[in-house]
Amino acid sequence: MNAATSLTFDHLPHPGIVPVSERQALLVDPGFGRVFTDHMVTIRYSEAKGWHDAQVQARAPLQMDPAAAVLHYAQEIFEGLKAYRLEDGGAALFRADANARRFRASAERLAMAPLPEDLFVESCRALVRADRAWIPEAEGGALYLRPFMIASEVFLGVKPSSEYLYMVIGSSVGAYFKGGAPAVTLWVSQDYTRAAPGGTGAAKCGGNYAASLVAQAEAIRQGCDQVLFVDAAEHRWIEELGGMNIFFVFDDGSIATPPLTGTILPGITRDSLTVLARDMGLTVREERYALDQFAADAASGRIREAFACGTAAVVTPIGRVRGEGFDFTIGNGGPGTVSSQLKAALVSIQRGHAADPHGWVERLF
Ligand code: PLP
Ligand code: COI
Secondary structure: OOOOOOOOOEEOOOOOOOOHHHHHHHHHOOOOOOEEEEEEEEEEEEOOOEEEEEEEEEOOOOOOOOOEOHHHHOOEEEOOEEEEEOOOOOEEEEOHHHHHHHHHHHHHHOOOOOOOHHHHHHHHHHHHHHOHHHOOOOOOOEEEEEEEEEEOOEOOOOOOOOEEEEEEEEEEEOOOOHHHOOOEEEEEOOOOOOOOOOOOOOOOEHHHHHHHHHHHHHHHHOOOOEEEEEOOOOOOEEEEEOOOEEEEEEOOOOEEEOOOOOOOOOOHHHHHHHHHHHHOOOOEEEOOOEHHHHHHHHHHOOEEEEEEEEOOOEEEEEEEEEEOOEEEEOOOOOOOHHHHHHHHHHHHHHOOOOOOOOOOEEEOO
């Protein structure tokens, strides 16, 4: 049933793309997640037909039956990856195969039909080719791709859907944090946790983000940029941010990040930075790190830097950490040397300015 790992994409005629002058104006300062391209990809799945009907078509509102399963039981997963403009006007995808693998893993966790990985990558390529004019040229800009899948069976019984709609939309983006934030402040949530052992923390499903919003809203109310979650059992071990993984840089030149125990998202940026840090000769540890230790190490100077990382956030230094009854600064509160070096190493590979020793970059045109 799932045999088709490649399908031919039908390109439907577009009734009217955004005029060039309007598009150019939108690309000047797109922010994050507000400017959308002309096209979208859709692929359907049914138990009877498997994956079928792959289309590149005009971006348009969806028509859905109000009893579609996703609207009731949140059977939904998504991905986030970027296409980068290269200096010669070409464009490249970064580790789309890794996103394809994670999408498959998320599908399995949410009892959804896994999309063949080749088809995932091909769908991303198809959208970038159709919307090539939407890749910003400005430094820090990219075309953010949002592949996602929803349960489309019209049925109110609680069971895995027998039908799915997979889509890819594109958004021209700049920095995730307003003004490109030199360093962000985190708010540690004590009342809310993001994920528990056995839950869906390692899957990229919308439900995880829905569950994080009240904590993120609290962080904003407290004047912070992002929420930092600790583990559900002991409320002590640092896990990750609402939409990013976290790294710590120590005074002995080593770096550490929480291990993948099933409650945090296995970030592709996290993995890439781990590899690049080892290439740079740093020791990288994946180990549990307690919040009270973090505070003590920030005070003693054992921690020199901390940073958040993800596709949207790239590498964003963490300057300060606050919570009920505590408030500490990391290093000098601004970007540190190791964070800056790792960011530069990553970004230069993504943008084709440096060699790509790990084969992460795929030129599309
Ligand atoms: N953690 C969460 C909760 C995220 O939403 C993201 C973003 O995708 C990440 C971590 C970082 O993952 P990646 O580097 O694959 O973008
Ligand atoms: C991403 O980085 O792709 C995410 O999904 C995180 C979110 C903050 C947009």
